[in-house]
Amino acid sequence: MKSFSFKNKGSIIRTIEEPKVKKKVWTFDRITYWLVILIISFFISRFVYNTVNIIKGNGQIVFEKLAINFTDDIRLEELYIQEGEKINIGDTLFSYLIENNQSNHELNIQKAQIKSKLAKDLISIEKEIMMKKALLKGIQTQLKLTQNSYNKLIKMVLLEINSYEELQNIKSKQTLLKSKKTILQEEIIALKKLKNEYSKTSDDLITYYFPQKKFNYYIAKQIGISGTTNFSNGEVCYRQQEVLTIHNPKKVQIRAYFSQNYAQYVTEGTIVQIKFPNGTYSNGKIVHSYISTYALPSEFQKKYEPTERSILVDIEPINQNEATTWGKFYLMDVKLVIKRFF
Numbered sequence: 001m002k003s004f005s006f007k008n009k010g011s012i013i014r015t016i017e018e019p020k021v022k023k024k025v026w027t028f029d030r031i032t033y034w035l036v037i038l039i040i041s042f043f044i045s046r047f048v049y050n051t052v053n054i055i056k057g058n059g060q061i062v063f064e065k066l067a068i069n070f071t072d073d074i075r076l077e078e079l080y081i082q083e084g085e086k087i088n089i090g091d092t093l094f095s096y097l098i099e100n101n102q103s104n105h106e107l108n109i110q111k112a113q114i115k116s117k118l119a120k121d122l123i124s125i126e127k128e129i130m131m132k133k134a135l136l137k138g139i140q141t142q143l144k145l146t147q148n149s150y151n152k153l154i155k156m157v158l159l160e161i162n163s164y165e166e167l168q169n170i171k172s173k174q175t176l177l178k179s180k181k182t183i184l185q186e187e188i189i190a191l192k193k194l195k196n197e198y199s200k201t202s203d204d205l206i207t208y209y210f211p212q213k214k215f216n217y218y219i220a221k222q223i224g225i226s227g228t229t230n231f232s233n234g235e236v237c238y239r240q241q242e243v244l245t246i247h248n249p250k251k252v253q254i255r256a257y258f259s260q261n262y263a264q265y266v267t268e269g270t271i272v273q274i275k276f277p278n279g280t281y282s283n284g285k286i287v288h289s290y291i292s293t294y295a296l297p298s299e300f301q302k303k304y305e306p307t308e309r310s311i312l313v314d315i316e317p318i319n320q321n322e323a324t325t326w327g328k329f330y331l332m333d334v335k336l337v338i339k340r341f342f
Contacts, residue, residue, distance in 0.1 A: 055265055057336040058300045059256035059274075059315065061329045063247035066222060073099040073238050077215055081226045087246055091220040094244070098216065099236060122195065129191045136184040143177045146170055224248045252326045254284060254315040256336055257296055259308075265340055266311050271318070275335040282322055284315040299333060 077095040081087065150170045227245030230237075237243050254274065258266045270286045293309040301308060315336075317323050 053339055053341050055258065055262045055338040055340060057256050057258040057266075057272075057338070058296075059254040059334050059336050060297075061326055061332055061334060062253060062255050063225070063249055063327070063330065064251035064253070065227060065248070066224070066246045067242045068093075068218065068244045068246070069240055069242050070098075070237070071239055073236060074243070075099050075236050076231050076233060076243065078233050079229060079231075079244075083226055083228055085226045087220050087222075087224050087226055089220055089223055093218045093220055093226075095215045095217050096237075096243075125191055125195050129188060129195065132184050132188045132191065136181060136188065139177050139181045139184065143174065143181065146174050146177065150174065218243075220246065222246060222248070247330075249327050249330075250323070252317070252323045252330075253287070254326075254334060254336070256286075256313050256315050257294070257300060257310040258313070258336075258338075260293060260311055262338070263311055265338060266313060268313075270338060272315055273337040273339070274315070275337070276329050277332050277334070278329075282325070283318050285318050286313045287316045288314040 074096045077097060079094045080092055081094075087093070153166060153170060224246040225248075227247050229244050230242060256272070266286065266289065268286050268289055272284045272286060274282045274284055276282070290312040292312075294312045296308045296310050317326055
């Protein structure tokens with residue numbers, strides 16, 4: 001039997017080693033890609049959150065105020081306080097005159113008419129004085145004649161030529177004439193006094209019929225701080241216009257405006273987050289909601305857009321100890337946030 005022998009050479013078949021899998025390396029491009037994805041996701045989430053949950057509004061810190069106005073037109077004579085000055089009860093704030101509703105032209109016409117009437121009255125008085133003097137002169141002449149007749153008649157009565165009754169008649173006539181003389185003299189004196197009054201200068205006559213107006217003074221009835229004064233000394237303030245406002249710093253609140261779209265969420269008792277101009281935050285509560293809508297103030301209104309009407313509410317601090325902090329931002333704008341769900 002033939003024997004076989006195998007070659008002891010190495011095998012021709014070789015095994016191929018599998019290539020090693022390289023670990024993924026965070027390259028700059030990969031980092032940038034995922035960073036962009038995260039940023040986009042963050043802004044989308046934030047947009048959805050703000051759209052669904054956040055209601056934004058604008059407001060202004062104000063104090064409770066007392067508006068001083070009048071039912072008549074007035075002329076502000078002198079203002080005794082400055083804006084921001086502290087006011088106590090009993091302080092004199094300003095002096096004023098109540099204006100006549102007539103225009104200067106109408107007053108000048110009325111004064112001219114009065115002067116003309118006074119001149120006519122003066123002429124009438126002078127005529128009446130002259131007539132009274134003429135009557136008085138006639139009575140004096142009659143008295144002189146009756147006195148002569150009386151003297152002659154006495155002699156005739158003594159000689160029993162005339163009766164005593166005739167003498168009594170003349171005496172009665174003298175008494176009547178003397179009475180008329182006295183009345184006329186008193187009337188002439190009274191007319192002369194009246195003439196002297198009418199003989200005053202035109203300015204005095206106008207002053208007589210248009211007496212100098214007296215100043216009135218406005219006395220403070222509550223404590224507070226003087227607000228903006230809209231008028232200067234000597235200016236006319238028409239009825240219902242505010243002459244001055246008095247603010248009470250102990251009662252601070254926010255006058256807030258919200259879009260009408262969120263009317264169901266902007267109700268009394270709702271908690272509002274407030275962001276002040278210096279970046280600090282506080283919480284407040286809606287205490288009053290106005291029935292009507294109001295035009296958005298110019299500082300909150302977007303330019304070149306129609307005037308927007310908004311819901312108006314008053315917000316007060318939840319913690320009254322924060323009222324002083326709120327008061328530091330008087331008349332400053334604040335940002336407001338209401339969370340619908342969480």
